[in-house]
Amino acid sequence: MSETIFPVPAEVAERAHVDNAKYLEMYKQSVENPDGFWGEHGKRIDWIKPFSKVKNTSYDYHNVSIKWFEDGTLNVSANCVDRHLATRGDQPAIIWEGDDPSESKVITYKELHREVNIFANVLKAKGVKKGDRVTIYLPMIPEAAYAMLACARIGAVHSIVFGGFSPDSLAQRIEGCTSKCVITADEGLRGGRKVPLKANVDKAADKAPVDAVIVVKRTGGDIKMTEGRDVWYHEEAAKVSDQCAPEEMSAEDPLFILYTSGSTGQPKGVLHTSGGYLVYASMTHQYVFDYHDGDIYWCTADVGWVTGHSYIVYGPLANGATTLMFEGVPTYPDASRFWQVIDKHNVNIFYTAPTAIRALMGAGNELVEKTSRKSLRLLGSVGEPINPEAWTWYYNVVGEKRCPIVDTWWQTETGGILITPLPGATDLKPGSATRPFFGVQPAIVDAEGNFLEGATEGNLVITDSWPGQMRTVYGDHDRFVQTYFATYKGLYFTGDGCRRDEDGYYWITGRVDDVINVSGHRMGTAEVESALVSHPKVSEAAVVGYPHDIKGQGIYAYVTLMEGEEPTDALKKELVNHVRSEIGPIASPDLIQFSPGLPKTRSGKIMRRILRKIAEDSFDNLGDTSTLADPAVVDDLIDNRQNRH
Numbered sequence: 098m099s100e101t102i103f104p105v106p107a108e109v110a111e112r113a114h115v116d117n118a119k120y121l122e123m124y125k126q127s128v129e130n131p132d133g134f135w136g137e138h139g140k141r142i143d144w145i146k147p148f149s150k151v152k153n154t155s156y157d158y159h160n161v162s163i164k165w166f167e168d169g170t171l172n173v174s175a176n177c178v179d180r181h182l183a184t185r186g187d188q189p190a191i192i193w194e195g196d197d198p199s200e201s202k203v204i205t206y207k208e209l210h211r212e213v214n215i216f217a218n219v220l221k222a223k224g225v226k227k228g229d230r231v232t233i234y235l236p237m238i239p240e241a242a243y244a245m246l247a248c249a250r251i252g253a254v255h256s257i258v259f260g261g262f263s264p265d266s267l268a269q270r271i272e273g274c275t276s277k278c279v280i281t282a283d284e285g286l287r288g289g290r291k292v293p294l295k296a297n298v299d300k301a302a303d304k305a306p307v308d309a310v311i312v313v314k315r316t317g318g319d320i321k322m323t324e325g326r327d328v329w330y331h332e333e334a335a336k337v338s339d340q341c342a343p344e345e346m347s348a349e350d351p352l353f354i355l356y357t358s359g360s361t362g363q364p365k366g367v368l369h370t371s372g373g374y375l376v377y378a379s380m381t382h383q384y385v386f387d388y389h390d391g392d393i394y395w396c397t398a399d400v401g402w403v404t405g406h407s408y409i410v411y412g413p414l415a416n417g418a419t420t421l422m423f424e425g426v427p428t429y430p431d432a433s434r435f436w437q438v439i440d441k442h443n444v445n446i447f448y449t450a451p452t453a454i455r456a457l458m459g460a461g462n463e464l465v466e467k468t469s470r471k472s473l474r475l476l477g478s479v480g481e482p483i484n485p486e487a488w489t490w491y492y493n494v495v496g497e498k499r500c501p502i503v504d505t506w507w508q509t510e511t512g513g514i515l516i517t518p519l520p521g522a523t524d525l526k527p528g529s530a531t532r533p534f535f536g537v538q539p540a541i542v543d544a545e546g547n548f549l550e551g552a553t554e555g556n557l558v559i560t561d562s563w564p565g566q567m568r569t570v571y572g573d574h575d576r577f578v579q580t581y582f583a584t585y586k587g588l589y590f591t592g593d594g595c596r597r598d599e600d601g602y603y604w605i606t607g608r609v610d611d612v613i614n615v616s617g618h619r620m621g622t623a624e625v626e627s628a629l630v631s632h633p634k635v636s637e638a639a640v641v642g643y644p645h646d647i648k649g650q651g652i653y654a655y656v657t658l659m660e661g662e663e664p665t666d667a668l669k670k671e672l673v674n675h676v677r678s679e680i681g682p683i684a685s686p687d688l689i690q691f692s693p694g695l696p697k698t699r700s701g702k703i704m705r706r707i708l709r710k711i712a713e714d715s716f717d718n719l720g721d722t723s724t725l726a727d728p729a730v731v732d733d734l735i736d737n738r739q740n741r742h
């Protein structure tokens with residue numbers, strides 16, 4: 098861990114919304130008087146009926162309840178679109194860059210308004226009403242943003258499913274929130290390859306029937322349309338008006354559901370509501386990225402993840418920003434694509450994930466250095482811990498030592514960034530997410546929940562609510578309470594390990610539960626295990642993460658076969674393909690070890706600690722194995738390990 102300090106450059110502090118003194122003052126106010134602080138900053142968005150109550154939250158295990166601005170009413174799409182028309186109707190709202198470098202377009206706020214109104218009327222014409230859930234399974238095309246905002250406009254609740262998920266995963270997420278309408282495209286386009294989105298929806302709908310499938314034409318590929326259920330978006334759009342009055346929504350009405358993996362069971366539907374979420378997403382976007390009018394801002398995430406929700410669509414558009422939306426991948430047509438797009442659109446603020454940085458670092462400096470990147474002013478990182486080597490390369494080579502890096506720690510559950518530098522206020526240490534955002538009160542506890550003071554290491558909790566926090570697990574409030582508030586009663590448990598140094602800086606060390614972070618994508622080991630055991634030749638499986646140079650963590654699967662099955666390489670491939678088709682390519686095991694036995698306690702519990710050590714190839718210190726039912730299995734596991742340094 099590097100302790101090199103990068104002080105705030107004077108010109109950055111001068112331009113920034115806050116310098117260090119202001120940060121300290123605002124932070125103090127935000128935690129000492131949250132009602133006063135958020136009552137003031139809650140006014141940054143437009144309310145139809147202003148709120149009179151600000152914070153009404155309880156972390157009491159027996160009564161977890163989170164409400165912000167509860168008696169206010171608003172419409173999120175009116176905040177992201179309509180309210181900018183008078184002042185910036187002709188300003189680009191979205192710059193869209195296609196997978197193919199020859200394709201791009203600019204959508205102004207006026208155009209965005211028209212598109213969102215039309216999309217909203219198409220949804221209404223298909224029978225979608227306030228409170229209904231709508232599943233969105235789209236590639237990174239402007240229609241994804243239109244569809245989200247159209248849902249928000251009519252008060253429907255969107256649930257976006259990342260286009261890389263399989264038909265089964267999609268079906269599960271359609272069923273989970275009983276959505277009756279799916280918005281998709283004929284095909285997606287990523288890195289020159291087609292993604293069969295509509296065909297996947299057809300398969301999903303066999304398992305989880307829906308009333309309507311709205312299909313956006315992207316590639317013109319050959320697809321099947323089911324009479325009475327499937328419609329082309331462009332045909333429906335031609336039939337409706339381009340005016341749709343925004344629905345008046347209560348601050349605590351749901352805005353979206355987003356499924357995310359946990360340490361147990363199937364993915365949870367994280368529910369975010371309207372008022373607090375938008376206040377928090379827009380405020381963090383402005384302060385963390387030090388966004389000023391006229392800046393061109395690019396977040397490379399996909400709208401299928403929370404980063405795309407908060408920092409491609411809702412935060413930036415609520416701020417009247419210009420947000421760039423990229424359909425492709427960092428390595429197509431070659432590994433200098435990101436830097437070329439930055440030059441093409443004069444991007445000032447660039448926000449990406451460590452996995453992409455590490456991959457591009459491996460492609461060599463020439464691919465970066467042949468581009469100008471003079472427009473860049475600020476860099477951001479999100480999704481997983483950034484190792485100091487990648488940080489330093491990002492800083493020196495991409496940002497040419499002039500762009501501060503904001504390493505932003507947050508989660509699907511938190512709605513927005515919680516721990517992060519502010520560019521004009523915070524001296525940087527490579528690898529540290531540094532200090533809490535306004536209103537965020539992190540603490541570090543030991544396994545028993547005792548607060549650890551000063552420089553220390555332990556489990557990261559948050560002691561009180563902030564406006565962007567998730568409100569519940571859709572349809573299962575008890576699961577919400579059990580997952581986040583039961584481990585340490587009265588505290589929100591993040592699932593992350595964390596170190597705090599002598600300057601009070603936070604260093605996230607990674608998940609301490611059975612969640613792994615593969616290329617910044619969150620995956621539950623239980624989900625991968627359940628996909629593996631659904632294969633007829635598999636009797637048992639245990640999945641753990643292991644350090645991976647590019648992906649951060651790789652997926653290591655220990656598989657016990659059914660009696661009489663041959664452990665061949667062909668079967669390994671078959672199992673990888675099986676997981677891909679059950680969950681999606683992001684869940685593909687990197688390494689599979691056939692293991693006749695797994696290390697279990699006498700009560701039958703798998704000792705994952707041992708499996709993790711072997712997967713990491715660091716088995717010298719396996720700890721106490723005497724409680725194992727059959728200690729001999731460990732030797733076999735070590736002898737046949739797949740990850741040898």
Ligand code: PRX
Binds near residue numbers: 504507614617
């Ligand atoms: O382990 C942390 C890691 O990603 C987890 C949250 O994943 P997800 O809900 O998919 O959201 C990702 C994008 C916000 C966290 O529990 N994580 C996220 N950002 C960082 C991080 N770990 C270290 N540093 C970060 N900046």
